[in-house]
Amino acid sequence: MxxxxxxxxxxxxxxxxxxxxxxxxxxxxxxxxxxxxxLIVIKPSGVDYDQLRPEHMVVTDLHGTIxxxxxxxxxxxxxxxxxxxxxxxxxAVVHTHSEFATSFAQAGLAIPPLGTTHADYFYGAxxxxxxxxxEAIAGRYVHETGLAIVNHFKQHGIDPLAVPACLVNxxxxxxxxxxAHDAAHNAVVLEAVAKMAxxxxxxxxxxxxxxxxxxxxxxxxxxxxxxxxxQ
Amino acid sequence: MxxxxxxxxxxxxxxxxxxxxxxxxxxxxxxxxxxxxxLIVIKPSGVDYDQLRPEHMVVTDLHGTIxxxxxxxxxxxxxxxxxxxxxxxxxAVVHTHSEFATSFAQAGLAIPPLGTTHADYFYGAxxxxxxxxxEAIAGRYVHETGLAIVNHFKQHGIDPLAVPACLVNxxxxxxxxxxAHDAAHNAVVLEAVAKMAxxxxxxxxxxxxxxxxxxxxxxxxxxxxxxxxxQ
Amino acid sequence: MxxxxxxxxxxxxxxxxxxxxxxxxxxxxxxxxxxxxxLIVIKPSGVDYDQLRPEHMVVTDLHGTIxxxxxxxxxxxxxxxxxxxxxxxxxAVVHTHSEFATSFAQAGLAIPPLGTTHADYFYGAxxxxxxxxxEAIAGRYVHETGLAIVNHFKQHGIDPLAVPACLVNxxxxxxxxxxAHDAAHNAVVLEAVAKMAxxxxxxxxxxxxxxxxxxxxxxxxxxxxxxxxxQ
Amino acid sequence: MxxxxxxxxxxxxxxxxxxxxxxxxxxxxxxxxxxxxxLIVIKPSGVDYDQLRPEHMVVTDLHGTIxxxxxxxxxxxxxxxxxxxxxxxxxAVVHTHSEFATSFAQAGLAIPPLGTTHADYFYGAxxxxxxxxxEAIAGRYVHETGLAIVNHFKQHGIDPLAVPACLVNxxxxxxxxxxAHDAAHNAVVLEAVAKMAxxxxxxxxxxxxxxxxxxxxxxxxxxxxxxxxxQ
Numbered sequence: 018m019x020x021x022x023x024x025x026x027x028x029x030x031x032x033x034x035x036x037x038x039x040x041x042x043x044x045x046x047x048x049x050x051x052x053x054x055x056l057i058v059i060k061p062s063g064v065d066y067d068q069l070r071p072e073h074m075v076v077t078d079l080h081g082t083i084x085x086x087x088x089x090x091x092x093x094x095x096x097x098x099x100x101x102x103x104x105x106x107x108x109a110v111v112h113t114h115s116e117f118a119t120s121f122a123q124a125g126l127a128i129p130p131l132g133t134t135h136a137d138y139f140y141g142a143x144x145x146x147x148x149x150x151x152e153a154i155a156g157r158y159v160h161e162t163g164l165a166i167v168n169h170f171k172q173h174g175i176d177p178l179a180v181p182a183c184l185v186n187x188x189x190x191x192x193x194x195x196x197a198h199d200a201a202h203n204a205v206v207l208e209a210v211a212k213m214a215x216x217x218x219x220x221x222x223x224x225x226x227x228x229x230x231x232x233x234x235x236x237x238x239x240x241x242x243x244x245x246x247x248q
Numbered sequence: 249m250x251x252x253x254x255x256x257x258x259x260x261x262x263x264x265x266x267x268x269x270x271x272x273x274x275x276x277x278x279x280x281x282x283x284x285x286x287l288i289v290i291k292p293s294g295v296d297y298d299q300l301r302p303e304h305m306v307v308t309d310l311h312g313t314i315x316x317x318x319x320x321x322x323x324x325x326x327x328x329x330x331x332x333x334x335x336x337x338x339x340a341v342v343h344t345h346s347e348f349a350t351s352f353a354q355a356g357l358a359i360p361p362l363g364t365t366h367a368d369y370f371y372g373a374x375x376x377x378x379x380x381x382x383e384a385i386a387g388r389y390v391h392e393t394g395l396a397i398v399n400h401f402k403q404h405g406i407d408p409l410a411v412p413a414c415l416v417n418x419x420x421x422x423x424x425x426x427x428a429h430d431a432a433h434n435a436v437v438l439e440a441v442a443k444m445a446x447x448x449x450x451x452x453x454x455x456x457x458x459x460x461x462x463x464x465x466x467x468x469x470x471x472x473x474x475x476x477x478x479q
Numbered sequence: 480m481x482x483x484x485x486x487x488x489x490x491x492x493x494x495x496x497x498x499x500x501x502x503x504x505x506x507x508x509x510x511x512x513x514x515x516x517x518l519i520v521i522k523p524s525g526v527d528y529d530q531l532r533p534e535h536m537v538v539t540d541l542h543g544t545i546x547x548x549x550x551x552x553x554x555x556x557x558x559x560x561x562x563x564x565x566x567x568x569x570x571a572v573v574h575t576h577s578e579f580a581t582s583f584a585q586a587g588l589a590i591p592p593l594g595t596t597h598a599d600y601f602y603g604a605x606x607x608x609x610x611x612x613x614e615a616i617a618g619r620y621v622h623e624t625g626l627a628i629v630n631h632f633k634q635h636g637i638d639p640l641a642v643p644a645c646l647v648n649x650x651x652x653x654x655x656x657x658x659a660h661d662a663a664h665n666a667v668v669l670e671a672v673a674k675m676a677x678x679x680x681x682x683x684x685x686x687x688x689x690x691x692x693x694x695x696x697x698x699x700x701x702x703x704x705x706x707x708x709x710q
Numbered sequence: 711m712x713x714x715x716x717x718x719x720x721x722x723x724x725x726x727x728x729x730x731x732x733x734x735x736x737x738x739x740x741x742x743x744x745x746x747x748x749l750i751v752i753k754p755s756g757v758d759y760d761q762l763r764p765e766h767m768v769v770t771d772l773h774g775t776i777x778x779x780x781x782x783x784x785x786x787x788x789x790x791x792x793x794x795x796x797x798x799x800x801x802a803v804v805h806t807h808s809e810f811a812t813s814f815a816q817a818g819l820a821i822p823p824l825g826t827t828h829a830d831y832f833y834g835a836x837x838x839x840x841x842x843x844x845e846a847i848a849g850r851y852v853h854e855t856g857l858a859i860v861n862h863f864k865q866h867g868i869d870p871l872a873v874p875a876c877l878v879n880x881x882x883x884x885x886x887x888x889x890a891h892d893a894a895h896n897a898v899v900l901e902a903v904a905k906m907a908x909x910x911x912x913x914x915x916x917x918x919x920x921x922x923x924x925x926x927x928x929x930x931x932x933x934x935x936x937x938x939x940x941q
Contacts, residue, residue: 116447120448188363221819354675649921
């Protein structure tokens with residue numbers, strides 16, 4: 018079976034989303050990429066999670082052409098492929114409609130870095146894209162969704178691995194990482210961070226975030242050459 | 249046993265409500281209709297969910313006269329029968345007191361379409377009925393509850409399958425669908441949508457909803473001849 | 480064993496509170512009364528719920544004198560006994576620190592009847608007592624807690640079976656009923672009603688409650704000679 | 711094995727945090743001290759909770775020098791050791807990013823004593839430290855975190871066993887107790903108290919807390935020579 022290990026990793030990332038309560042029914046999808054072969058493994062569309070097996074995963078090239086698989090890929094495929102083409106350091110993408118991250122996306126609000134939990138994973142605010150124009154919605158909508166993410170990161174000079182998630186305005190979050198495990202992990206932490214940001218902002222509405230010094234301290238504790246966290 | 253398959257489907261819809269945390273104790277009820285025979289299968293009143301069996305379901309005609317069954321039907325029967333008589337395309341009705349949808353009903357507020365999760369299922373706001381007059385409450389109350397729903401949909405020209413749910417003012421939601429599975433599914437998604445709407449509106453109180461273009465895009469992605477979602 | 484059946488009923492009521500998520504650790508307690516013998520069965524203080532057996536229950540008379548049992552009774556005993564002495568129609572009392580009912584008690588706010596879920600169980604607002612004076616707190620505090628409840632009901636002419644719960648200001652709820660099963664059931668529904676009232680009031684802060692007609696309709700549907708709910 | 715019993719107690723305290731939903735992934739850590747030997751047992755950094763065994767615990771002296779163990783200790787070690795050096799009556803320390811306590815820490819708000827649940831465990835507000843200066847963050851950050859806690863308690867004359875928890879500004883809570891069981895218990899109750907304080911303050915924003923008389927009554931009911939709670 019083509020890309021057997023990657024299929025298993027992508028399946029496990031999908032199931033992690035279910036286990037952590039981030040998806041309802043068939044909402045949500047995860048994918049991973051084999052950069053050497055330029056092939057993407059993605060969840061099929063609308064299949065129950067408890068029936069998903071590695072062989073159900075769909076394999077496409079970087080432009081979404083199906084290379085292997087009998088099922089239709091996730092309807093969000095074109096967002097995934099664009100992220101892989103534009104963010105060359107990422108190895109996996111996850112999309113959920115998790116409750117609190119989606120609520121911020123619906124509100125059109127970025128999630129400001131309000132504490133160290135956030136800073137341990139996201140080096141600055143998790144941004145929210147600009148709303149799509151009607152033409153973009155009526156046109157190549159799923160592709161345009163990816164463009165809105167990519168454009169925001171490029172215009173603001175954000176490293177996708179330093180802030181491995183983005184809220185799509187009026188829609189829901191995308192998260193990513195070096196591999197499928199990390200992408201799912203980031204999506205789970207994003208939801209926890211969003212929940213605490215919701216609580217914090219409903220207690221103190223004008224909070225804008227922690228200091229740059231705290232962001233630096235926590236982010237570099239877990240990332241980069243000087244990281245000290247874990248074994 | 250009369251309508252054996254429909255009894256099983258209606259029972260499964262009732263149990264899905266329990267599994268998803270939408271009902272407490274014996275709150276909530278689901279029914280389904282056999283349009284050919286003009287017969288309705290509905291949950292009995294006040295029976296514990298873990299004791300419910302297909303043979304406990306009550307069969308009535310379209311005006312609520314019991315055709316088969318020894319137990320009393322759900323006390324909300326007259327709302328169900330009216331919805332079946334007036335909304336000819338629906339095949340099942342579900343009623344719950346699920347937490348967030350009920351909170352909007354208690355607030356007398358429609359749930360505006362704040363994002364794509366909503367738009368995937370409800371083509372516009374999930375409306376809230378006008379409060380009942382005292383005479384309606386003291387009179388044929390359960391029937392009047394159905395009338396309030398039907399009148400709202402007719403006056404606003406809403407297709408019941410395009411917006412398969414309604415909040416009853418000061419009471420709780422009703423949802424429906426082509427069959428019992430869909431009706432329960434819609435009730436579950438309604439609760440998720442209501443929860444995220446609550447979060448969104450408590451972050452940004454003056455949000456009125458996404459664009460018509462986004463509503464169109466998401467709704468028609470899942471519904472109608474051009475639907476592309478799922479297998 | 481003295482009062483074997485009542486011990487079992489009281490134990491089951493205590494465990495129902497755990498099952499429904501109303502108590503943390505050893506918080507909360509339930510009791511029941513045998514009116515013929517004038518004897519009360521109550522949970523012992525500070526014993527883990529998973530170790531509770533019928534023989535651990537403490538039996539006291541109506542003034543709290545221990546008649547049977549080696550363990551100390553719940554520290555809230557004097558509130559229970561006063562409620563039994565003053566509310567002659569009740570057969571059981573339950574006390575929890577359930578999250579949302581306690582939050583209203585801490586806010587010093589009654590829970591207004593905002594919808595039919597409330598009206599099905601509580602015929603009007605669930606009241607909140609006046610704060611205790613410092614002398615009452617420093618004196619017979621647990622007894623004074625009961626007095627605050629009883630005084631509120633007497634001064635406002637509320638039938639304890641029509642509104643089978645009260646919030647103690649700055650403390651938490653007490654609920655009761657004809658028997659231990661009903662008292663625990665009322666405590667569970669109170670928490671659900673409090674949660675939805677919280678949501679409703681944070682959406683629409685000036686909501687004062689549903690009409691008297693709706694209160695009448697729902698309350699009498701489930702209570703009294705003309706009740707139509709259930710089998 | 712050195713300090714076998716303490717290792718087991720500390721492990722159990724760590725697992726209690728998981729069981730009660732206070733930690734996500736490898737967030738959170740607990741430690742305990744053997745005062746006679748001057749040795750601290752602490753959770754290793756970044757190890758999955760379901761793989762933790764007593765032999766994985768790390769033993770250090772009061773200044774954080776590792777005495778026994780092959781794994782790296784929790785990255786929060788220097789906060790733990792400082793608390794043990796300065797708060798001589800405590801026997802264990804717990805750190806979590808539990809949702810509501812962390813939300814108050816992010817908001818920079820103390821948790822005021824809004825009811826008896828709080829008063830049973832915390833004799834006054836659970837304080838929130840002042841934000842750290844950039845130099846402290848860039849310097850001995852984990853040590854400075856402990857200093858911020860200790861300085862607050864000393865400046866305000868708070869007995870660490872009377873208020874066995876503190877919120878670190880922009881970070882999360884620390885809790886402690888006479889032993890590992892008590893420290894974990896206090897962390898769990900702190901989260902419940904924080905959740906109810908959140909609800910209370912979003913209902914009544916200007917609430918400042920219960921009376922000193924109520925604080926006294928409840929605190930001394932459970933603590934000190936005149937305690938009457940439990941067996």
